Amino acid sequence: MSEAKKFMFLNRKAPYGSVYALExxxxxxxxxxxxxxxxxAFVDDGIYQLVxxxxxxxxxxxxxxxxYKALGDFEITKLYVEKESLEERGLTIDSLMPLVYEDEDDDWEEKPSIKIVSREELAGIMEEQNIVLSF
Amino acid sequence: MAILHIVNKSPFERNSLESALAYAKKGSGILLIEDAVYAASGKTKFADAVKACVGDVKVYVLDPDYQARGLGEVAVVDGVEAVDYKGFVDLVAQFETTQSWL
Amino acid sequence: MAYELNGETIECDEEGYLSNINEWTKELAVLLAKDEKIELTPEHWEVIDFLREYYEEYQIAPAIRVLVKAMKKKYGKEKGSNKYLYELFPYGPAKQACKVGGLPKPTGCI
Known part of the structure:
Protein backbone atom coordinates (compact mmCIF):
# COMPACT_ATOMS: atom_id res chain seq x y z
CA MET A 1 0.00 0.00 0.00
CA SER A 2 1.19 3.48 -0.75
CA GLU A 3 2.23 5.63 2.13
CA ALA A 4 -0.52 7.25 4.18
CA LYS A 5 -1.31 10.83 3.25
CA LYS A 6 -1.81 13.59 5.77
CA PHE A 7 -5.42 14.79 5.70
CA MET A 8 -6.68 17.75 7.67
CA PHE A 9 -10.37 18.53 8.08
CA LEU A 10 -10.73 22.25 8.74
CA ASN A 11 -13.96 23.01 10.64
CA ARG A 12 -15.07 26.64 10.77
CA LYS A 13 -18.86 26.51 11.21
CA ALA A 14 -21.10 26.24 14.26
CA PRO A 15 -23.28 23.11 14.54
CA TYR A 16 -27.07 23.02 13.80
CA GLY A 17 -27.33 26.44 12.09
CA SER A 18 -25.95 24.92 8.91
CA VAL A 19 -25.16 21.41 7.74
CA TYR A 20 -21.37 21.83 7.45
CA ALA A 21 -20.44 20.45 10.89
CA LEU A 22 -22.48 17.26 10.48
CA GLU A 23 -21.28 16.73 6.91
CA ALA A 41 -8.73 21.49 13.10
CA PHE A 42 -11.37 23.60 14.84
CA VAL A 43 -11.16 27.29 14.03
CA ASP A 44 -13.54 30.29 14.24
CA ASP A 45 -17.13 29.13 14.93
CA GLY A 46 -15.99 25.54 14.35
CA ILE A 47 -14.92 25.30 17.97
CA TYR A 48 -18.59 25.52 18.96
CA GLN A 49 -18.94 21.97 17.61
CA LEU A 50 -16.98 20.70 20.59
CA VAL A 51 -18.82 22.60 23.33
CA TYR A 68 -17.07 13.29 18.58
CA LYS A 69 -16.50 11.09 21.64
CA ALA A 70 -16.31 8.07 19.34
CA LEU A 71 -13.51 9.56 17.19
CA GLY A 72 -10.93 7.94 19.44
CA ASP A 73 -12.40 4.51 18.63
CA PHE A 74 -11.96 5.34 14.95
CA GLU A 75 -8.29 6.10 15.67
CA ILE A 76 -8.76 9.78 15.00
CA THR A 77 -6.76 11.22 17.82
CA LYS A 78 -5.50 14.62 16.67
CA LEU A 79 -8.01 17.40 17.28
CA TYR A 80 -6.43 20.84 17.11
CA VAL A 81 -8.40 23.71 18.66
CA GLU A 82 -7.23 27.23 17.93
CA LYS A 83 -6.52 29.23 21.07
CA GLU A 84 -7.40 32.63 19.59
CA SER A 85 -10.84 31.41 18.47
CA LEU A 86 -11.54 30.07 21.96
CA GLU A 87 -10.54 33.34 23.57
CA GLU A 88 -12.67 35.50 21.26
CA ARG A 89 -15.65 33.44 22.34
CA GLY A 90 -14.82 33.53 26.04
CA LEU A 91 -14.31 29.77 26.12
CA THR A 92 -11.60 27.61 27.67
CA ILE A 93 -10.72 23.95 27.25
CA ASP A 94 -13.06 23.28 30.21
CA SER A 95 -16.00 24.46 28.08
CA LEU A 96 -15.30 21.64 25.62
CA MET A 97 -16.17 17.95 25.77
CA PRO A 98 -13.37 15.95 27.40
CA LEU A 99 -12.38 13.88 24.35
CA VAL A 100 -9.95 11.02 24.79
CA TYR A 101 -8.55 8.04 22.96
CA GLU A 102 -7.15 4.81 24.28
CA ASP A 103 -3.57 4.17 23.28
CA GLU A 104 -3.37 0.54 22.22
CA ASP A 105 0.43 0.65 22.39
CA ASP A 106 0.39 1.96 25.93
CA ASP A 107 -1.87 -0.56 27.76
CA TRP A 108 -5.04 1.25 26.55
CA GLU A 109 -4.17 4.29 28.57
CA GLU A 110 -6.62 7.15 28.05
CA LYS A 111 -5.02 10.21 26.53
CA PRO A 112 -6.60 13.54 25.58
CA SER A 113 -7.34 14.04 21.87
CA ILE A 114 -7.83 17.80 22.00
CA LYS A 115 -4.77 19.96 21.71
CA ILE A 116 -5.01 23.73 22.09
CA VAL A 117 -2.70 25.42 19.60
CA SER A 118 -2.01 29.00 18.62
CA ARG A 119 -2.98 30.32 15.20
CA GLU A 120 0.69 30.35 14.27
CA GLU A 121 1.26 26.75 15.34
CA LEU A 122 -1.84 25.62 13.47
CA ALA A 123 -0.69 27.42 10.33
CA GLY A 124 2.51 25.39 10.59
CA ILE A 125 0.61 22.12 11.01
CA MET A 126 -1.56 23.03 8.02
CA GLU A 127 1.51 23.49 5.85
CA GLU A 128 2.61 19.92 6.66
CA GLN A 129 -0.60 18.44 5.22
CA ASN A 130 -0.98 16.78 1.84
CA ILE A 131 -4.66 17.62 1.68
CA VAL A 132 -6.83 20.11 3.60
CA LEU A 133 -10.61 19.72 3.37
CA SER A 134 -12.59 22.77 4.37
CA PHE A 135 -16.02 22.68 6.01
CA MET B 1 -43.65 51.58 14.42
CA ALA B 2 -42.02 49.11 16.79
CA ILE B 3 -40.05 46.49 14.92
CA LEU B 4 -38.92 43.07 16.10
CA HIS B 5 -35.49 42.52 14.55
CA ILE B 6 -34.71 38.84 14.15
CA VAL B 7 -31.10 37.72 13.79
CA ASN B 8 -30.16 34.10 12.98
CA LYS B 9 -26.46 34.18 12.05
CA SER B 10 -23.42 33.95 14.28
CA PRO B 11 -21.95 37.41 14.94
CA PHE B 12 -18.51 35.95 14.23
CA GLU B 13 -19.52 34.90 10.76
CA ARG B 14 -21.75 37.73 9.51
CA ASN B 15 -22.36 41.34 10.43
CA SER B 16 -26.14 40.91 10.70
CA LEU B 17 -26.04 41.37 14.49
CA GLU B 18 -24.16 44.67 14.11
CA SER B 19 -26.67 45.88 11.54
CA ALA B 20 -29.63 44.89 13.69
CA LEU B 21 -28.10 46.64 16.71
CA ALA B 22 -27.53 49.78 14.64
CA TYR B 23 -31.03 49.81 13.20
CA ALA B 24 -32.94 48.95 16.38
CA LYS B 25 -34.54 52.14 17.67
CA LYS B 26 -35.84 52.78 21.15
CA GLY B 27 -38.85 50.62 21.89
CA SER B 28 -38.05 47.97 19.34
CA GLY B 29 -36.89 44.41 20.01
CA ILE B 30 -34.10 42.10 18.91
CA LEU B 31 -34.63 38.35 18.93
CA LEU B 32 -31.59 36.10 18.64
CA ILE B 33 -32.27 32.65 17.16
CA GLU B 34 -30.27 29.77 15.63
CA ASP B 35 -26.54 30.61 15.40
CA ALA B 36 -27.17 34.17 16.57
CA VAL B 37 -27.77 32.85 20.11
CA TYR B 38 -23.99 32.84 20.59
CA ALA B 39 -24.30 36.64 20.81
CA ALA B 40 -26.49 36.25 23.92
CA SER B 41 -23.69 34.53 25.83
CA GLY B 42 -22.18 36.88 28.38
CA LYS B 43 -18.71 35.70 27.47
CA THR B 44 -18.03 36.59 23.85
CA LYS B 45 -16.43 39.76 22.51
CA PHE B 46 -19.89 40.92 21.39
CA ALA B 47 -21.27 40.94 24.94
CA ASP B 48 -20.54 44.65 25.46
CA ALA B 49 -22.25 45.71 22.24
CA VAL B 50 -25.37 43.73 23.16
CA LYS B 51 -25.32 45.05 26.72
CA ALA B 52 -25.05 48.66 25.50
CA CYS B 53 -28.23 48.17 23.53
CA VAL B 54 -30.29 46.56 26.32
CA GLY B 55 -32.69 48.99 27.97
CA ASP B 56 -33.67 51.15 25.03
CA VAL B 57 -34.22 47.94 23.13
CA LYS B 58 -35.51 44.66 24.50
CA VAL B 59 -33.22 41.77 23.60
CA TYR B 60 -34.53 38.20 23.57
CA VAL B 61 -32.85 34.85 22.97
CA LEU B 62 -34.60 31.66 21.85
CA ASP B 63 -33.78 29.28 24.68
CA PRO B 64 -34.14 25.95 22.81
CA ASP B 65 -31.42 27.14 20.39
CA TYR B 66 -29.30 28.38 23.30
CA GLN B 67 -29.57 24.99 25.06
CA ALA B 68 -28.86 23.04 21.85
CA ARG B 69 -25.52 24.79 21.48
CA GLY B 70 -24.34 23.76 24.93
CA LEU B 71 -24.73 27.21 26.46
CA GLY B 72 -27.26 26.17 29.14
CA GLU B 73 -24.72 26.75 31.91
CA VAL B 74 -23.44 30.03 30.48
CA ALA B 75 -25.14 33.17 31.81
CA VAL B 76 -26.65 35.44 29.18
CA VAL B 77 -25.72 39.12 28.83
CA ASP B 78 -27.41 41.11 31.62
CA GLY B 79 -30.92 42.10 30.65
CA VAL B 80 -31.35 39.59 27.84
CA GLU B 81 -34.60 37.64 28.22
CA ALA B 82 -34.92 33.95 27.30
CA VAL B 83 -38.08 32.90 25.45
CA ASP B 84 -39.41 29.55 24.23
CA TYR B 85 -41.21 28.92 20.93
CA LYS B 86 -44.49 30.13 22.39
CA GLY B 87 -42.73 33.30 23.51
CA PHE B 88 -41.40 33.69 19.95
CA VAL B 89 -44.95 33.64 18.61
CA ASP B 90 -46.11 36.11 21.27
CA LEU B 91 -43.31 38.51 20.29
CA VAL B 92 -44.20 38.37 16.63
CA ALA B 93 -47.81 39.15 17.57
CA GLN B 94 -46.83 41.90 20.00
CA PHE B 95 -44.58 43.94 17.66
CA GLU B 96 -46.10 45.70 14.71
CA THR B 97 -43.69 44.23 12.19
CA THR B 98 -40.73 41.90 12.09
CA GLN B 99 -37.51 42.33 10.20
CA SER B 100 -35.26 39.34 9.59
CA TRP B 101 -31.55 40.13 9.14
CA LEU B 102 -30.62 37.19 6.95
CA MET C 1 -40.72 -0.80 2.13
CA ALA C 2 -41.99 -2.06 5.45
CA TYR C 3 -42.10 -4.99 7.86
CA GLU C 4 -45.30 -6.50 9.25
CA LEU C 5 -45.41 -7.59 12.88
CA ASN C 6 -48.58 -8.46 14.84
CA GLY C 7 -50.67 -6.55 12.31
CA GLU C 8 -48.52 -3.43 12.62
CA THR C 9 -46.56 -1.87 9.78
CA ILE C 10 -43.00 -0.80 10.50
CA GLU C 11 -41.37 1.36 7.84
CA CYS C 12 -37.84 0.73 6.61
CA ASP C 13 -35.58 2.04 3.84
CA GLU C 14 -34.79 0.24 0.59
CA GLU C 15 -31.96 -1.68 2.27
CA GLY C 16 -34.13 -2.86 5.16
CA TYR C 17 -32.88 -0.50 7.87
CA LEU C 18 -35.69 0.81 10.11
CA SER C 19 -36.90 4.33 9.32
CA ASN C 20 -37.60 5.02 12.99
CA ILE C 21 -35.20 3.32 15.37
CA ASN C 22 -37.67 3.81 18.23
CA GLU C 23 -40.00 1.25 16.65
CA TRP C 24 -37.50 -1.54 17.34
CA THR C 25 -38.41 -4.33 19.74
CA LYS C 26 -36.71 -7.63 20.58
CA GLU C 27 -39.59 -9.40 18.89
CA LEU C 28 -39.00 -7.39 15.72
CA ALA C 29 -35.30 -8.27 15.91
CA VAL C 30 -36.19 -11.95 15.55
CA LEU C 31 -38.14 -11.13 12.39
CA LEU C 32 -35.34 -8.92 11.01
CA ALA C 33 -32.83 -11.69 11.68
CA LYS C 34 -35.01 -14.20 9.87
CA ASP C 35 -34.85 -11.98 6.79
CA GLU C 36 -31.07 -12.20 7.03
CA LYS C 37 -31.34 -16.00 7.49
CA ILE C 38 -29.98 -15.77 11.03
CA GLU C 39 -31.29 -17.64 14.08
CA LEU C 40 -30.54 -15.43 17.05
CA THR C 41 -28.44 -17.01 19.83
CA PRO C 42 -27.24 -15.41 23.09
CA GLU C 43 -23.97 -14.66 21.26
CA HIS C 44 -25.84 -12.70 18.60
CA TRP C 45 -27.70 -10.78 21.28
CA GLU C 46 -24.41 -9.89 22.94
CA VAL C 47 -23.30 -8.11 19.76
CA ILE C 48 -26.71 -6.49 19.14
CA ASP C 49 -26.95 -5.23 22.72
CA PHE C 50 -23.42 -3.93 22.47
CA LEU C 51 -24.20 -2.04 19.25
CA ARG C 52 -27.36 -0.53 20.71
CA GLU C 53 -25.50 0.65 23.81
CA TYR C 54 -22.78 2.11 21.60
CA TYR C 55 -25.37 3.94 19.50
CA GLU C 56 -27.14 5.23 22.60
CA GLU C 57 -23.91 6.76 23.83
CA TYR C 58 -22.34 8.09 20.62
CA GLN C 59 -25.34 8.47 18.27
CA ILE C 60 -23.52 6.56 15.54
CA ALA C 61 -23.04 2.89 14.77
CA PRO C 62 -19.40 1.83 14.77
CA ALA C 63 -17.60 0.69 11.63
CA ILE C 64 -16.51 -2.96 11.66
CA ARG C 65 -12.94 -2.11 12.64
CA VAL C 66 -14.21 -0.15 15.62
CA LEU C 67 -16.65 -2.90 16.58
CA VAL C 68 -13.89 -5.53 16.60
CA LYS C 69 -11.67 -3.37 18.74
CA ALA C 70 -14.42 -2.53 21.20
CA MET C 71 -15.54 -6.18 21.47
CA LYS C 72 -11.95 -7.21 22.11
CA LYS C 73 -11.74 -4.76 24.95
CA LYS C 74 -15.04 -5.79 26.52
CA TYR C 75 -15.18 -9.55 25.90
CA GLY C 76 -11.57 -10.53 25.25
CA LYS C 77 -9.53 -11.65 22.24
CA GLU C 78 -11.70 -14.60 21.16
CA LYS C 79 -14.86 -12.53 20.63
CA GLY C 80 -13.00 -9.47 19.50
CA SER C 81 -12.04 -10.86 16.13
CA ASN C 82 -13.28 -10.53 12.57
CA LYS C 83 -13.63 -14.32 12.34
CA TYR C 84 -15.91 -14.63 15.37
CA LEU C 85 -18.13 -11.76 14.23
CA TYR C 86 -18.34 -12.99 10.64
CA GLU C 87 -19.39 -16.44 11.91
CA LEU C 88 -22.31 -14.79 13.70
CA PHE C 89 -23.16 -12.37 10.87
CA PRO C 90 -21.77 -13.82 7.64
CA TYR C 91 -22.78 -10.91 5.40
CA GLY C 92 -20.95 -8.25 7.37
CA PRO C 93 -21.21 -7.98 11.17
CA ALA C 94 -21.60 -4.22 11.35
CA LYS C 95 -24.19 -4.07 8.57
CA GLN C 96 -26.25 -7.10 9.55
CA ALA C 97 -26.12 -6.65 13.30
CA CYS C 98 -27.09 -2.99 12.95
CA LYS C 99 -30.03 -3.91 10.76
CA VAL C 100 -31.24 -6.57 13.20
CA GLY C 101 -30.64 -4.17 16.09
CA GLY C 102 -32.83 -1.54 14.42
CA LEU C 103 -29.94 0.90 13.96
CA PRO C 104 -29.03 2.87 10.85
CA LYS C 105 -26.37 1.58 8.47
CA PRO C 106 -22.99 2.13 10.11
CA THR C 107 -21.15 5.32 9.20
CA GLY C 108 -17.98 4.64 7.30
CA CYS C 109 -19.35 1.38 5.97
CA ILE C 110 -18.16 1.15 2.39
Missing amino acids: SLEVVLISAAFEQDVSL DNQKTDDIGMKNFSGA
Missing part, protein backbone atom coordinates in the same frame (compact mmCIF):
# COMPACT_ATOMS: atom_id res chain seq x y z
CA SER A 24 -17.67 17.12 7.99
CA LEU A 25 -18.15 14.61 10.80
CA GLU A 26 -19.62 12.05 8.40
CA VAL A 27 -16.73 12.41 5.97
CA VAL A 28 -14.23 12.19 8.83
CA LEU A 29 -15.77 8.91 10.02
CA ILE A 30 -15.71 7.49 6.50
CA SER A 31 -12.12 8.62 5.99
CA ALA A 32 -11.11 6.56 9.03
CA ALA A 33 -11.77 3.43 6.99
CA PHE A 34 -8.93 4.32 4.59
CA GLU A 35 -6.28 4.33 7.33
CA GLN A 36 -4.79 7.67 6.40
CA ASP A 37 -3.15 10.15 8.77
CA VAL A 38 -6.22 12.21 9.69
CA SER A 39 -6.36 15.30 11.87
CA LEU A 40 -9.16 17.75 12.63
CA ASP A 52 -20.03 20.32 26.12
CA ASN A 53 -23.67 19.96 27.30
CA GLN A 54 -25.38 20.35 23.93
CA LYS A 55 -29.09 19.63 24.42
CA THR A 56 -31.13 19.52 21.24
CA ASP A 57 -34.39 17.96 22.55
CA ASP A 58 -36.34 21.19 22.05
CA ILE A 59 -35.13 22.05 18.54
CA GLY A 60 -36.06 18.72 16.99
CA MET A 61 -32.60 18.01 15.62
CA LYS A 62 -30.30 15.09 16.28
CA ASN A 63 -27.65 15.87 18.86
CA PHE A 64 -24.55 14.64 17.05
CA SER A 65 -22.06 15.92 19.61
CA GLY A 66 -21.81 12.41 21.13
CA ALA A 67 -20.18 11.18 17.94
